[in-house]
Amino acid sequence: MSERKEFHELVPPERAHEAIASLDLGGETEQVPLQAARGRVLAERIDADIDVPGFDRATMDGYAVRARDTFGADEADPANLELVGAVHAGEEPAVVVEPGTAAEISTGAVMPDGADAVVMVERTDERDGTVAVRTSLAPGDNVMLAGTDVAAGERALGPGTELTAREIGLLSALGRATVPVRERPTVGIISTGDELVRPGGDLDSAAGQIYDVNSYTIAAAVEEAGGEADLYPHAGDDYDEMERILVRAADECDLVLSSGSTSASAVDVIYRVVEQRGELLLHGVAVKPGKPMLIGRLDGSAYVGLPGYPVSALTIFRAFVAPAIREAAGLPEPRTATVRGSMAVEERYDEGRLRLMPVGLVEDGDGGTLVYPVDKGSGATTSLVEADGIVAVDPDTAYLAAGEDVEVRLFSSEVRPPTLFGVGEDDPALSRLLDRVERPRYLGVGSREGVRRLRNGVPDVAVTTAGDPGIDAVDLGGWAREWGLVVPAGNPDDVTGLADLVDRDLRLINRGTDSGLRRSLDDAFAALADERGTGRRDLTDAVDGYDLTVKAHESPARKVAAGSADAGLGLRTTAVKLDLGFVPVGEEAVRVLANPDRADKPGVEGLRRAIETGDDVFGALAGISR
C-alpha cells in the first residue's frame, strides 16, 4: 500500500475556527450598479449629497397661496384670490404668487415664488378666474420643504448595511447609480479523484465512475453564504496536474476549497502541494464528520480541504467555512432558527470528539417535535435531503436517550420540517400521490421495516403490502398492484411462472426481505411448495439468484433490461414502463397506515385525500387498481 498520512493529533474545533479566521478572504470594496446591489453589503457610510426633495414641494393637488391671504377664511367667508397660473409636476414655475393671488398646483410640483402653503382642491371653488378658499392655512401647510426627507450632508446609511428593497429605495432617492459594496469573496472549488464525472457526462459505472456531487453542492453553499463560486476542472490524482490547478485557483480566488475525493491518494497529493507551495496551518480536527479537514495558505490565498463524503463536506463547510465567507462579505450570521425537540430514538456515540449529527424532524400528535438521527454514512447523498438540521453532541456525551431534550440548529431559518413523514414500501402510485402533498418526506425502507418504525412511533405513516400488521393504526386507504416476474421483452425464455425458476436454469433478481414484494414472492413459493408436498426452502434453494437482492421496486426489472438476469421480481407497471415482458403471479394490497395520534396532521390528511381522489393516478398505471 502507498504511504498514508495519518492524523494522530486531532485539534479541537475552536482551533480550526481560529485558523480559518486568521486567513484573509478578501472583502475589499467594489462599485456595483444600483440594479445589482440587492443582497450586497454597503462598504462605506453613505451621506446624502443632495437635498431630498430638492425643492419645496406641493403634497396635494390644489392651489399654491400665501397663507397670510387666507387668515380667517372659512366655509361661510372664503378668501377670494385671483388665479394667476398653474404649476405641474416636473416643470419650473412660470408664475409668482403675489399677495391676493393663487396658482393651481399639482402634487409633486415646485412651489412658485411667493407661495408658502397649498390649499387642497376640495376646500376651494374656482369660477371666472377667481379661487374661493374656504379654509385658513398656516405657512407650510401641504408643502414638503426642500431637504425635509433627507438633507445634503446627513448620514443616510451606515457601512455594513445589507441592501434590500428599502435601502435601494433610499439610494435611488439620493440619485446613486452605483453603490460601494463589499466584494464577495471568490471561492475556487476543486474536486479531486480520477473517478468523478460532471453531471450530464457519460458515466462508466463498471469503471467505478460516479458523478461529482461535492462541487455543485459546495458551490451552492458558497453562494448561500455570500461568496462567488468558481468551479475548476477536475484534478486527477496526479501531482503535477493537481499543483497546476491548485496554483491557478489560488491565483484567481480568495479561497480555494478542495473536496470530492475520498481516496487517500488524492488527499495525499493535495497535502503535498499545499505543504510545498504554501503553508499548512492544521490538519485533522476533532469533529465528526470532518476529521481529515485541512486548513492552510497557498500562494497568498486561503485554502481549506473538505472531507470527501457529501454530507460531511457540506456539514463542515457550514460549520467552519461559511461563517468566514459571510464575515468577509460583511453579511451578518443568518438568524439560524433553532428548534427544541426530543430524541425519537436513542443514539450511542462514543468517539470522544464533537459530533455534528444530522437529524430529521417530525411533529408528533401533540405538536411536539421529535428528532431522529439521519446518518446513512458511507457517502450517501440522500442523507443530504433527509435531514433538517444538526444536533451538536459534546465530546463527552456518549449516549442520548430516547425522549431526551435536544436543540436542533436548522440548516436555515427557512427550513420547515415536512408536513408528512412516511416510511415503508416503495411504490409507483405512491410516488405520484406524494406529489399532491406539500413537503412530504418518504423513505422507501420496505413494508416490514416501515411497520416496525411506525410501531416505534417515529413516522406519521407506514405503507405496507404485508396485510394487517397487528398494530394500532388508522387505515388511510390503499390500492392493489399486480406483481410477478419481469422478463426481457417478448419473454424469450417462455417463462410461465415461479415453477420455471425452480425447475429451469433461469437467473432471478430478487428483492430484500423488508420488501412487501419479497413477502408476496415467498408466500407464492410456499404455496407452490405445498402443492409439491415439499418445503419452501427446498424450492428457493433451487432458484439461481434467489439471494441476489436489490433495493427498489424497479431495480430487478432494470437488471433484466441490462441483460444481467432472466427474470426480476417486480410489478406489471414497471414492465410496461421499461418495455419489458411480464409474467403475472399475483396481486397484493398496498395499505397506507397512520399513527393514530397523527391522523389529523395536515400532511397525513393530505395523503388520505390524495388516495381518495387518486383514480387518475391509479388509472394511468398498468396493473394498479383501487
Add this chain to the structure above:
Amino acid sequence: MSERKEFHELVPPERAHEAIASLDLGGETEQVPLQAARGRVLAERIDADIDVPGFDRATMDGYAVRARDTFGADEADPANLELVGAVHAGEEPAVVVEPGTAAEISTGAVMPDGADAVVMVERTDERDGTVAVRTSLAPGDNVMLAGTDVAAGERALGPGTELTAREIGLLSALGRATVPVRERPTVGIISTGDELVRPGGDLDSAAGQIYDVNSYTIAAAVEEAGGEADLYPHAGDDYDEMERILVRAADECDLVLSSGSTSASAVDVIYRVVEQRGELLLHGVAVKPGKPMLIGRLDGSAYVGLPGYPVSALTIFRAFVAPAIREAAGLPEPRTATVRGSMAVEERYDEGRLRLMPVGLVEDGDGGTLVYPVDKGSGATTSLVEADGIVAVDPDTAYLAAGEDVEVRLFSSEVRPPTLFGVGEDDPALSRLLDRVERPRYLGVGSREGVRRLRNGVPDVAVTTAGDPGIDAVDLGGWAREWGLVVPAGNPDDVTGLADLVDRDLRLINRGTDSGLRRSLDDAFAALADERGTGRRDLTDAVDGYDLTVKAHESPARKVAAGSADAGLGLRTTAVKLDLGFVPVGEEAVRVLANPDRADKPGVEGLRRAIETGDDVFGALAGISR
C-alpha cells in the same frame, strides 16, 4: 382643473387579494443548468433514473475478500489470503477474487468479482504477497451495494421543492445537468410622471425633478419575491406614449406594474389605457396606504397599479402583489417573523379602513420590545429604512394606547431591530462614530426634540448641545464643536460676526428651533442684545433670513455655496469640507445621553466605547475637539 377619477367606492382588501389571485402570472416550466438552479423551485417530480452508486463500492481502504474465507479469523489466528492484485477508485477491476485470495482496494473503488466484503487495512498485515486478515467479516461489510443510496426508479425529489445546496447535491448524484424548474414570473415595471429622472442622471430641482425611487425599490422587491424585474423607459403623462409602453410591457411580461407618479394626470392616463386596451377589475381598496390601487388585465397580461409614494408602493406591493408572484414562482410564503411588542406612544387613526402602519422597534431595558409608528407621510423615502415592519390596524380600531400590546409583522424573517436607537442633534463626528456601532438607527431631529423623545422613553440615546436637560440620563461622553457663520470662500463681504448680520444688508440661512446650533445662535444674539441694551428679538428682526430655516447641519452652508445667501449658520468643519469661509462665533458641547435603563444595551455600550476611543474621528474634523 382637469377631470379627476374619484374612488368613491373602496372595496375591502380581501376583494383585492381575490382579484390578483384571479390573474395569470405564468409559472410554466423551464429547464435551467444545475449551476443556476439554486433558489429555484422544482416543476416536476424527479425520479432517479440511475442507481447511486452505480456499482458495489468499497467504503474503506483495505482488501476485498470473500467473507467466507475470513470466518473464524481473529487477532490470534488470522486468515492468510493470497494477494492477487489491486483496484483503485475510478478503474475497472482487472482481478477476480477467487477463494483464498484478496485484492487491495481503495475507498470508492468497484468491488471485484468474487469479493463480497472489505477488510479495513488496520486489521491486516501484508507480507510477501500474503494478506493476514485479523478479523472475521460478514458479506457486505464495508461495501455499499449498487443503488443503496438511491435506486433507479425511486422518487428522489417532489415537485415544489425549493432547491438549496443539499437538493443540488442529490441532483448532481443523479447526473442531472439541467433541472426542470418553475419559471420566474416576469414583471415589467413602468414608472410614470414627467418629473422623474433615473438615478445617476442630472437633476433639475428648479424644474421639480426628482429621482425615480419606485422603479428600483419595486424591482428589488419583485426579485425578493422570486420574480424577474424588467425596468421600462419612463412614461410621461402623454396618452400615446403611455399606451405604447404599457402595451409593450404587457406583451413581454407576465405582470405589468406601474408606479412612480403621484400626479393625478398620469394616473388618469394609465386608467384610460387599461380601460381601453384591457379590463379593469377594481380600483380603490379600503386600505391605508394604497387607496388608489388598480388591478386589471392588459393585452393578456396581469396589471397592477401601485400608489405613488415609495413607502405606500412598497407596502402595497408586499401585502398584495408579492404573495401572487411567490405563488406563481412556486415559492412558499416566507417564514415571516412576527414580534409582539407594546406601543411606545399612543396612535390615533380614524379613517375606517385597514391601516398597514409602518413601525420601528426598539428594545427596552428589560428586553421587552417597544413599537413606534414611522410615518412621515408626504412621500418621505427615509421612512423606508426607519421601519422594521408593519402593524395591521383593523378598520374599527381608532386608537392604540401607549403600552398596548401589538403584533408586528417584520419585513422579513431576517430583519433585526437596531442595536441602538438614537435621536437628536445632527453632527458630523456623530455620523462617523455611528459607523462603529452595529446596526444603529439615528434620527436627526435636533437637540430639543431629541431630549423630548428621550424623556418620553422611546429612544435609547439623545444627542444634545443644549446643556443639562434636567432629566435622568447617563452621560456617555461628548465632544466640542466650533460654530459660527459659514460664508463664501474668501469671505468676500468681510463678515466679522453676528453684528454684521444685524447692521448690514446680509442674507442669512438659519436652522430650525429644534436644532442645538440655533439655540447657540439665539444665545449669542441675546448676549449681543445685552451688550447693546436692547432685546434679542429687536436684533433678530433686523436679520434678513433669520426665519429662513433648513434641516440639517450642512444645509445652510450648502445654500451659501449655491449663492443663495451671504452667510449660513454652521460648523467650521462644514466650511472646511465645502471649501467655504468661516467666521467663528463660539463653541458648543455635544453630549450623548442615554436612557438610564438601557445603558447596558450592547449598542449603547458600543456608542460609549466609540466616543471614548474616537480621538481619530475628532482629530480628522476641523473645529471638533474632545
